[in-house]
Amino acid sequence: MPHPTVLIVGTTDTKLDEILLLRDRILDQKPCQTKILDISHTAAKSPALGELPSHELLSPLREQSSALKSLQRGEYINRAIEMCLPVVKDLVSKSQIQGIVSAGGSSASSLATTLMRKACPVGFPKLMVSTMASGDIRHYIEETDITMMYSVVDIAGINSILGRILSNAAAAIAAMTISYAKSLVDASVPEAKGKRIAITMFGNTTPCVDQIRRILTSTPHDVSEHEIYVFHATGAGGRAMERLIAEGQVDAVIDLTTTEIADELFGGVLSAGPERFEMAAKRGIPLIVSVGACDMVNFGPKDTVPEKYKDRKLLMHNPAVTLMRTTPGENKQIGQFITSKLTTHATNPSAVRVLFPLGGISMLDAPSKPFHDPDADNILFQTIEEGLEGSGIEIEKHQLNINDEQFAGHVASAILQVMGISPRKYRLANARRRKWSFDHGPSVMAARRNSQIEIPDAA
Numbered sequence: 001m002p003h004p005t006v007l008i009v010g011t012t013d014t015k016l017d018e019i020l021l022l023r024d025r026i027l028d029q030k031p032c033q034t035k036i037l038d039i040s041h042t043a044a045k046s047p048a049l050g051e052l053p054s055h056e057l058l059s060p061l062r063e064q065s066s067a068l069k070s071l072q073r074g075e076y077i078n079r080a081i082e083m084c085l086p087v088v089k090d091l092v093s094k095s096q097i098q099g100i101v102s103a104g105g106s107s108a109s110s111l112a113t114t115l116m117r118k119a120c121p122v123g124f125p126k127l128m129v130s131t132m133a134s135g136d137i138r139h140y141i142e143e144t145d146i147t148m149m150y151s152v153v154d155i156a157g158i159n160s161i162l163g164r165i166l167s168n169a170a171a172a173i174a175a176m177t178i179s180y181a182k183s184l185v186d187a188s189v190p191e192a193k194g195k196r197i198a199i200t201m202f203g204n205t206t207p208c209v210d211q212i213r214r215i216l217t218s219t220p221h222d223v224s225e226h227e228i229y230v231f232h233a234t235g236a237g238g239r240a241m242e243r244l245i246a247e248g249q250v251d252a253v254i255d256l257t258t259t260e261i262a263d264e265l266f267g268g269v270l271s272a273g274p275e276r277f278e279m280a281a282k283r284g285i286p287l288i289v290s291v292g293a294c295d296m297v298n299f300g301p302k303d304t305v306p307e308k309y310k311d312r313k314l315l316m317h318n319p320a321v322t323l324m325r326t327t328p329g330e331n332k333q334i335g336q337f338i339t340s341k342l343t344t345h346a347t348n349p350s351a352v353r354v355l356f357p358l359g360g361i362s363m364l365d366a367p368s369k370p371f372h373d374p375d376a377d378n379i380l381f382q383t384i385e386e387g388l389e390g391s392g393i394e395i396e397k398h399q400l401n402i403n404d405e406q407f408a409g410h411v412a413s414a415i416l417q418v419m420g421i422s423p424r425k426y427r428l429a430n431a432r433r434r435k436w437s438f439d440h441g442p443s444v445m446a447a448r449r450n451s452q453i454e455i456p457d458a459a
Contacts, residue, residue: 004181005033006173007091009102009112011040012049012059017158018103018166020048025170026101032174035097037087039080039111041065060087077111084111088119095184099125099177103155103166106132113140120144121247122240125176129169131155143239147172194226195251195419198241202233202257203317204362205292209256211408216415233257233293238272245279252286252419254411256402259293261337262326267306268297277341284348286418288411290355291380292402294334295365295373296323315370323364325371331380339387349392353414356381356395357402366401 006026010019023034034056041061043049049057060083061068068076091097100120102112109130116126126146130137133150140148149169153161197216201209209230216226229250231237238260244250255277264271280287299305299322305314313325326334346352358381364371385395396414400407 004098004177006099007097012044013040016044029174041068098181101127101173103129127173199254200257202293207403215412235270242279253280257292270298281345328379335383360401
């Protein structure tokens with residue numbers, strides 16, 4: 001295995017001592033090596049900088065020092081990101097680094113974490129030691145797996161506290177980098193045999209998702225055949241799924257729970273942004289779409305619900321979450337959002353299928369439940385059906401609630417069909433079929449029968 005390399009991002013003109021401490025402690029963790037990305041435009045006045053090997057120090061901003069020094073801090077950071085991002089992307093794509101670390105205040109954290117988010121895929125080791133890490137760090141991390149470590153004291157000169165924290169950070173990033181580098185070349189790690197399937201889930205659609213997972217990861221669909229990624233539809237979950245699809249780390253999508261659209265349109269707290277629902281369609285991968293939990297918009301505690309919604313049908317899900325039932329008019333807008341995204345971005349309409357649970361779109365949208373409103377649901381279904389007319393995208397309608405076992409079976413059947421997986425691939429000996437039935441119980445058997453996925457007798 002080649003020596004794994006950690007990229008240290010920092011400003012050598014103001015944080016050279018901290019950078020060199022990180023470097024020394026990382027090098028102590030053999031067999032790690034380092035590179036330093038200098039994000040300052042002026043050189044440090046220290047002989048220690050000149051002692052670094054030339055191949056180890058990258059200074060992409062020096063050539064434009066005169067132009068950069070006149071910029072305001074915010075403009076400088078944006079320009080530095082623009083100039084440094086191609087450098088980091090190139091290092092990652094050529095496998096010249098296997099980890100990245102930085103230490104700094106708010107400006108350095110903003111710059112370094114942007115490079116981490118935009119240049120490094122999910123799973124790539126990323127560590128930020130920051131004075132900002134004890135507060136709201138969502139805008140630094142977004143939907144990625146950046147590890148944030150609070151510096152406790154300001155990063156302004158080495159002392160016993162900061163020295164210990166930076167040493168811990170160095171050991172952490174070195175261990176992550178060594179592990180990651182090993183995984184890239186370790187022949188003992190089995191290659192995935194099947195497909196990576198993403199599913200979106202909410203508390204109110206959990207029974208359906210759990211059943212789909214059981215079906216797709218049970219015999220005859222051997223657990224080694226399909227890997228299931230479940231994304232909690234909390235805004236960050238939807239963005240994380242979109243990112244992984246863009247990175248090519250997902251082969252098929254069951255977008256069962258599209259509730260984040262309601263929050264985006266009506267001011268809820270769990271929006272995944274206006275670009276949600278695009279990436280799978282753009283990439284043309286198999287995509288099953290439903291409207292799970294589109295009967296609700298999410299807010300915080302009840303006193304945080306906007307004044308204009310105070311007279312609406314509200315339900316306290318828990319002390320921290322208040323749900324608002326969507327109206328027919330709002331459901332029409334949700335349907336228009338979905339159809340606009342699919343008709344605009346679907347590069348392979350035959351790989352897309354939409355499934356309607358006509359008996360209710362969430363756990364709360366069932367007979368005798370507080371959000372049961374067939375008229376509002378029908379507007380949603382009708383809007384999507386009319387919007388997809390002539391698009392080549394197939395629609396299935398089932399007189400079931402989304403959490404009925406039979407509906408989960410139909411979803412499982414649909415994803416296998418659009419993935420082009422033949423049921424006959426799973427021909428089993430009768431003995432194995434009996435063992436599977438005993439292990440997994442009648443509820444899964446019933447779901448499989450209702451999904452119309454055949455399990456023919458062995459010849």
